Amino acid sequence: MRLPLLGIFTAYLLLTTAAVACTAEHRTADAPATAATAAPATASAVAARERARERTKAHDFNGDGYADLVIGVPQATVNGVPQAGRVEVAYGSASGVTAGPRQIISRESRAAKEEGFGKALASGDLDHDGYADLVIAAPGDDERASSVVIVFGSAQGLSGGLVELEQPRKARGFGDRLAVGDFDGDGFDDLAVTTHYAWDTAESTWETTGTVWVTTGSRDIRTGKAGWKAVLRDVDVIADLTAGDITGDGYSDLAVFYAEDDPADEGSGAVYRGSPQGLTGPLGETFPGWDVRHLAIGDLDGDGYGDLVNESAFDEYDWYDERERELGAISVRRGSANGLIDPRTSWSMTSPGLPRAPEGTEGFGSAIAVGDVNGDGYADVAVVARRDEFSGLAAVFVLYGGPDGLSAKGSQVFDTTSAGMSADASVSGFGRTVALLDLDGDGRDELVISTRSPEQVTVLSPSGKGQTIQIVPERQEEDFGKTLR
Secondary structure, X not given: XXXXXXXXXXXXXXXXXXXXXXXXXXXXXXXXXXXXXXXXXXXXXXXXXXXXXXXXXXXXXXXXXXOOEEEEEOOOOEOOEOOOOEEEEEOOOOOOOOOOOOEEEOOHHHOOOOOOOOOEEEEEOOOOOOOOXXXXXXXXXXXXXXXXXXXXOXXXXXEEEEEEOOXXXXXOOOOOOEEEEXXXXXXXXXXXXXXXXXXXXXXXXXXXXXXXXXXXXXXXXXXXXXXXXXXXXXXXXXXXXXXXXXXXXXXXXXXXXXXXXXOOXXXXXXXXXXXXXXXXXXXXXXXXXXXXXXXXXXXXXXXXXXXXEEEOOHHHOOOOOHHHHHHEOEEEEEOOOOOOEEEEEXXXXXXXXXXXXOOOOOOEEEEEEXXXXXXXXXXXXXXXXXXXXXXXXXXXXXXXXXXXXXXXXXXXXXXXXXXXXXXXXXXXXXXXXXXXXXXXXXXXXXXXXXXXXXXXXXXXXXXXXXXXXXXOOOXXXXXXXXXXX
8 A cells, every 4th residue: 555645755965974085905916906807708798797787777766777775774763753764865877876965765754663664675676667666674673563665766766655565464573584586587576575583472482473475576566465475484583585596597586594493493595496486495405504694696607597695504614613603704505407506615714815804803704795896797795704793893805706606816805994984993883784786887886885883884896996985874873874775
């Protein structure tokens, strides 16, 4: 149903932070002066570039060919209501985004305390009109109602008010996680939404409500109609999920990490296969997923199959090496026509050829994003190394894909100094979230990094083009940059 006069207003915040000079970069000794290389003239590379264009379309709300940046502020005060939440949109252009005015989206007069509007974000063309649409979740908490809304794209950008989706059943935390992909190949992007577990006060026990629900995109979704079907039902914890074409058949697949009996269950990962009938599966056997909270899909080797990159599961470490677990790692599983294939490969800060992070940095894999940074048609990976959101020691690595998959060649690392931020020791939570988006339409993704304190979002080019932009909120302590899309 459409909620009249709720929540999209185009008053703008005027920000004062100026653009910072072009970022310094750290590379391996044998890396070239720039990360960009000539794109190989192979059919698979051409297909990979086409997928990159499709990916930009999923972030292009006004159809101008540039990806747009969405910043979630789920603790924002709206009309005097604390922690109601809002979303800010910076539109891409030939010169990228600026630190200036942004479109503001909120519930305005319908804002509810502690609902966390903007805590989860997703985008794609759900109504198949050629413009990306923005999905915004307000999952609330164990005591408050939750909701998922869509703001539809147009030639003027996001407009027309908030459309709240029908919910499959009464469940707390609806919209805890979101993913968008065309699971049935009909040209309309489809939406996957999770619920989470909650405390049952009457029974003094945990109520199992973790479910992945999927609804197909259609013209009718513009009115809030949704035909929800459960793909994964009634588990305790759904840690994360993401969509991408792992099997190379033109249908988006859905990768999910979950635990059935937390904390006794060590956790699993599974891939549900897209088909003309929508998601089926799971595809093949499950794989280790204990304590995995971050994952992404991209074609790292240009073979036409999406590869899964995730924070390494706890049981993939050496149980007796506590330091190894603290340093962190990521795992890469290659896609194929039959799903994910072994062997997996692992990367950590101690992998040969990677540049050094600041001394004492830990938590490699704390956030992950996939995109094409150098425009060669191969997906690249941004990986955050950060012990927790309060840590002052953090870095963001960029690893490049190629014919043989992910490689240390040309890899880069950014810390607060090389990202153009203050060297002040009070900076903490650098890299709380990352994204890779082509904001200026040149075929090379910009690296977007959010910082917890002081709250700000940094936009920089790993390839060295243009200026580094620092985007700051009007007010601090509202969780600005908690989510990026």
